[in-house]
Amino acid sequence: MADWLGLDGPIDGADCAVADDFAGRNGAVITRCEPGTVFDAEYTVEVRTREPIGNSVIPGTENEYATADATAVIEPRCRLAPGDEDEGGDRGRDPVNLKCDDRDWSLDPDNGDTLPEASDLFSVHLSE
Structure with missing residues (x-):
């Protein structure tokens, strides 16, 4: 679980x-999408509009397409609470406690009613 929260698993x-x-x-298509490495939890995406710009005040752009690119970085908002660090053993059905930026969570496998959303566990921001 600590590997998953720390984004140390495969992308x-x-x-x-x-x-x-x-x-x-x-209205766009992806022209490139590259996941980062295990150590760079990010995605770089390039897009192009499906349709050309068309008539515009700038001569010669009728057949040009708009393009954009961005790199999104995923960062964990949570860590295992003290005492819940993964020791490589079988935790069985014990709850897992998380310390997060906005809230602490107790994930109980016997009670799935209070599961966090992905946005509770991770934040995403553009780096480029």
Whole structure:
């Protein structure tokens, strides 16, 4: 669990499909999506509009496409509470306690009613 919270696990690029869907709903297509490494929890995405700019006050842009790129960085908001550090053993069905920026969570496998959202566990900001 500590590896997962600290973003020390593999980044497989599955989120590029989500980025592609989001771009599509905004009239664009992804031209590049690169997940970071295990140590760089980030994604760099480049997009291009589906349609050219069209008629504009700038001559010669009728057939040009708008492009943009950004790098999103994912940062953990939580850490395991003292005493809950992963010791590599089987915790069984014991609750896991998290200390987060805005709230502390107790994740009880026998009570799934109070699970945090992804936004409670991680923050995302643009770095470029």
